[in-house]
């Protein structure tokens with residue numbers, strides 16, 4: 144641009160052109176006419192078009208809700224699968240799964256995804272399959288990627304159910320801190336319109352209900368991955384929505400979860416013997432036991448390596464460096480989650496070793 148102007152000394156900078164002719168201020172009531180001559184210049188026209196095009200693309204990107212495609216897993220049950228790895232701008236926060244079950248008297252939804260645009264797209268995808276009313280949303284656990292999309296379902300008249308263990312997350316400030324972080328990292332999809340919507344019904348523990356000819360069992364599995372872990376079983380279809388008790392095809396997010404309880408929960412899940420399992424992240428599993436094995440083995444490996452390090456009085460850095468991660472290193476979310484998981488487990492093993500004393 145500068146080189147071009149140096150050669151063609153004839154053109155004046157754009158801003159000046161829109162100024163009032165010499166000596167005419169706004170107070171004189173003269174209407175300001177844009178200097179049409181410079182707009183005819185081909186370079187300027189191309190620049191203006193370029194800017195307009197960029198603005199158009201950005202607005203379109205913002206306004207276009209992400210694509211959410213339901214997959215049928217049984218006669219009445221469906222799920223939608225988020226992308227592997229952590230939520231980020233590239234996937235517009237679509238990294239988790241959700242599901243819905245169509246009964247004769249309405250739809251039961253399991254989780255609502257991680258942003259309002261995702262919740263809206265999910266609701267639209269359900270509407271494309273059935274016009275039955277959305278009766279209930281069961282939140283498997285109050286983690287950002289599973290409930291930030293609740294607002295469209297609430298507006299559609301759905302009742303929200305969750306386990307009382309979520310109260311702490313919503314009322315302790317942890318939820319608010321996470322929302323701030325997501326508003327920073329997932330803007331514009333998570334913005335000031337996104338709020339922490341509490342459930343209409345807090346569950347004390349396990350619960351069951353019948354709707355439209357189907358029976359639903361809600362089994363409390365927490366505190367494992369989260370304080371409020373709930374799994375949802377559609378009895379007639381032998382389908383189990385596991386929430387984040389199970390991550391298939393990627394490294395689970397452990398953080399400071401109680402892995403001892405989580406492992407015990409795994410055994411309970413296997414005992415339920417579901418035919419089909421929809422995990423919180425990753426593909427549906429027609430062989431849940433094999434899928435469970437991956438998450439179970441990873442949790443065991445974390446506890447074994449960090450537990451040994453604590454026994455040997457090694458620092459976390461030494462423990463992490465010495466540990467063999469080869470089996471998991473190439474899995475999705477390893478880079479993002481493994482170090483946090485190991486550190487959370489190291490602190491947990493320290494606490495457990497103090498308990499033993």
Ligand SMILES: [Zn+2]
Nearest residue numbers: 284286368387
């Ligand atoms: Zn989670």
